[in-house]
Amino acid sequence: xxxxxxxxxxxxxxxxxxxxxxxxxxxxxxxxxxxxxxxxxxxxxxxxxxxxxxxxxxxxxxxxxxxxxxxxxxxxxxxxxxxxxxxxx
Numbered sequence: 001x002x003x004x005x006x007x008x009x010x011x012x013x014x015x016x017x018x019x020x021x022x023x024x025x026x027x028x029x030x031x032x033x034x035x036x037x038x039x040x041x042x043x044x045x046x047x048x049x050x051x052x053x054x055x056x057x058x059x060x061x062x063x064x065x066x067x068x069x070x071x072x073x074x075x076x077x078x079x080x081x082x083x084x085x086x087x088x089x
Contacts, residue, residue: 013053
């Protein structure tokens with residue numbers, strides 16, 4: 001995924017899953033087969049390096065907070081502890 005590399009995300013409405021939409025913080029959705037809208041968004045990013053960096057950083061931070069191996073391990077451990085505590089009752 002692009003977010004772990006702090007890269008911007010582009011997708012069409014058709015290709016985007018609801019789950020993926022919840023993951024991505026910053027990016028652009030463009031209509032399928034609409035090259036003019038895609039070109040418009042690319043031009044915006046080319047002309048605005050601050051926006052480009054801010055959007056990339058936002059997804060990178062989301063990745064660091066929610067999708068690293070350490071975060072996954074922490075969540076699994078929490079779930080397992082809750083299951084153990086629940087089964088001991």
